[in-house]
């Protein structure tokens with residue numbers, strides 16, 4: 664690049680219709696792009712920072728236009744990439760919300776079945792027994808009240824454990 668005649672951008676643009684140069688599409692530098700006279704009598708825009716070039720043209724005007732088109736394309740591309748990133752984030756968020764709402768649905772369903780089970784033994788149909796009498800009667804046939812209670816408790820706990828396991832597996836998708 665040293666053998667090239669560098670022309671100050673401001674000087675040149677003041678005297679001709681050469682458009683203001685956009686930042687370098689390769690390194691992003693705002694001030695490094697310069698108008699350059701090439702040895703073969705052609706003209707170009709060169710970046711002082713990363714040495715990229717516009718290609719060689721008959722006039723500075725064409726070189727600057729080509730440079731700016733390239734810079735504009737890069738701007739659009741990076742905007743598009745930015746947009747793509749946001750779109751994919753939005754899709755991901757949508758999937759997460761869908762998963763969460765599915766999980767919520769399952770949890771709600773399980774909770775509903777637990778409360779239905781609780782309602783299956785209303786006091787008006789199954790009133791509290793006279794435990795003294797029950798104990799006496801059971802004792803007469805060699806059964807303890809504790810054995811009956813334990814058996815009932817096992818039945819309930821087995822049912823509740825089943826629901827707990829359902830809840831556990833329903834919540835699993837949220838861990839991923």
Ligand SMILES: [Zn+2]
Pocket residue numbers: 687688689690691692695710711712713714715
């Ligand atoms: Zn550059």
